[in-house]
Amino acid sequence: MSRKKQISKFRYNIYAILSVVVFLILWQLIVSLGYGGIIPSPVVVFRTFLIKMTDSRPDGSTLPTNILVSLQVACTGLFLAIAIGVPLGWLMGWYKGIDRFVRPIFEFIRPIPPISWIPLTIIWFGIGLGAKSMIVFFASFVPCLINAYTGIKETNKTMINVARTFGASNFKVFTSVAIPSAMPLTFTGIRIALNSAWSTLVAAELLAANAGVGYMINMGRSFGRVDIILVGMVSIGIMGYIFSYVFKKIESVVVKWRTV
Amino acid sequence: MNNKNILIKQILYLVLPVISVLLLIVLWFFASSVNRVLVPTPGDVIDRFVKTFTNPINNQYIWGHIWASLRRVLIALFFSCSIGIPFGILIGWNKTAEATVGSLFELIRPIPPIAWLPLIVMLLGIGEIPKILIVFIGTFTPIVLNTATSIKLVDPLYLDVGKMFNANSMKLLFNIALPASMPAIFAGFRTATSGGLMVVMAAEMIGAQEGLGFIIQRGMDAFDVPLIMVGMVVIGLVGVFLAVVTNYLEKLVCHG
Numbered sequence A: 001m002s003r004k005k006q007i008s009k010f011r012y013n014i015y016a017i018l019s020v021v022v023f024l025i026l027w028q029l030i031v032s033l034g035y036g037g038i039i040p041s042p043v044v045v046f047r048t049f050l051i052k053m054t055d056s057r058p059d060g061s062t063l064p065t066n067i068l069v070s071l072q073v074a075c076t077g078l079f080l081a082i083a084i085g086v087p088l089g090w091l092m093g094w095y096k097g098i099d100r101f102v103r104p105i106f107e108f109i110r111p112i113p114p115i116s117w118i119p120l121t122i123i124w125f126g127i128g129l130g131a132k133s134m135i136v137f138f139a140s141f142v143p144c145l146i147n148a149y150t151g152i153k154e155t156n157k158t159m160i161n162v163a164r165t166f167g168a169s170n171f172k173v174f175t176s177v178a179i180p181s182a183m184p185l186t187f188t189g190i191r192i193a194l195n196s197a198w199s200t201l202v203a204a205e206l207l208a209a210n211a212g213v214g215y216m217i218n219m220g221r222s223f224g225r226v227d228i229i230l231v232g233m234v235s236i237g238i239m240g241y242i243f244s245y246v247f248k249k250i251e252s253v254v255v256k257w258r259t260v
Numbered sequence B: 001m002n003n004k005n006i007l008i009k010q011i012l013y014l015v016l017p018v019i020s021v022l023l024l025i026v027l028w029f030f031a032s033s034v035n036r037v038l039v040p041t042p043g044d045v046i047d048r049f050v051k052t053f054t055n056p057i058n059n060q061y062i063w064g065h066i067w068a069s070l071r072r073v074l075i076a077l078f079f080s081c082s083i084g085i086p087f088g089i090l091i092g093w094n095k096t097a098e099a100t101v102g103s104l105f106e107l108i109r110p111i112p113p114i115a116w117l118p119l120i121v122m123l124l125g126i127g128e129i130p131k132i133l134i135v136f137i138g139t140f141t142p143i144v145l146n147t148a149t150s151i152k153l154v155d156p157l158y159l160d161v162g163k164m165f166n167a168n169s170m171k172l173l174f175n176i177a178l179p180a181s182m183p184a185i186f187a188g189f190r191t192a193t194s195g196g197l198m199v200v201m202a203a204e205m206i207g208a209q210e211g212l213g214f215i216i217q218r219g220m221d222a223f224d225v226p227l228i229m230v231g232m233v234v235i236g237l238v239g240v241f242l243a244v245v246t247n248y249l250e251k252l253v254c255h256g
Helices: A003-032 A042-052 A063-094 A096-109 A114-125 A129-153 A157-165 A170-207 A213-222 A226-254 B002-034 B042-054 B062-093 B095-108 B113-124 B128-152 B156-164 B169-206 B212-221 B225-255
Strands: none
Touching: A003 A042, A003 B095, A042 A226, A063 A096, A063 A129, A063 A170, A063 A213, A063 A226, A096 A129, A096 B002, A114 A129, A114 A170, A114 B169, A114 B212, A114 B225, A129 A170, A157 A170, A170 A213, A170 A226, A170 B113, A170 B169, A213 A226, A213 B113, A226 B113, B002 B042, B042 B062, B042 B225, B062 B095, B062 B128, B062 B169, B062 B212, B062 B225, B095 B128, B113 B128, B113 B169, B128 B169, B156 B169, B169 B212, B169 B225, B212 B225
């Protein structure tokens, strides 16, 4: 990177930090001057955040416990969706018979927004870990499958033909050519799944739960504690951010050849 | 020999979807035979659906509820397009804007729209405006993101050609960058549409008097499982309908 570019990058970073600081100061000012209504100041939110680390009031669990509960549900559902959706998508992309068999069922389920599964899952399975993981599963399964499928379909025909010319069996071409070339798109699918899993989980916890960050937010509403709501929202945001950051790292290790 | 193989394959491809649908129906009927209250038969669901046309739910026929949800999504989409596209262009085109307002946007973006629900309900109640606002938050993000990214990724070659012909900055933006980003903006619109449907469901489940999310929630409260399924199928159909309309619009704008 040239020196000039470095300087301009530095300048934009300063801008970014400054604008966040200005935003926080404005927020504090508006509240201090009494125009905030029921919105607490950022200082109060931060203090609640610190208190909530060890205090289980008012919703019954500390913030770390709530986060762990949410994480457990999200990871279970997401893991299942990846473990089933990705291989199924690959197989559907390569073997037409499987595609023909699975597609009608899939196309029937696909347009239903995952959130609308919540009441049915509650009636069928209650509000435990299994039920909520299933809602997360519904939210993340579709993007995993679609992207894995598209990845296989978009494999360069020349590469497939080269492998065939060298005598590779159909299955060998599938595992050694098609799947690796489908990897980048597959990962995009998992990344989309990650986002949708996280936001669906919040909805599930708002509607039915006894712990978790979404539940904490909802309790904040019941008790009229806007600071708790804001702490919950910020924690959800931070967790989502960490999630996608960690995932990006995994992606860059697994998909080394990706240039974009 | 080879021809015969191909013929068998063709027949198999025709038969397999039929088998899978039949299998699904058989499984469904089997589950219903175990517990018909928890898993109503497809027939029960269809009966319930027909009844929604004659027996109003909370003084509304099914059309009223469909329109209630659709209206919220469409109004929110209108606002997120008219604010989100210019905003996306701004942070995609101008580096300073990207560093300032763009970073604030990036800061708030990881919070899922549904997590805004309790706060907005507390501040504004459960009327019409808070619902539209939540859907707006959900649809705004994908539109801004796609617009900004595609404006940033416009092939520099196109812009250089424009500069060679002495186009000014405004011309470069409106005659080159924006048309080139149209497909990506539409992709954002499509994501926003399905995301908006999802958020509107959540908002209506938490507190509403009409809409498809309300129907599903009512089905749960009244332990009316067929009604829940009716709501799910109808919202799915609405999603398909919106996707078709979006595809048609895209063809009209991008290729016509």
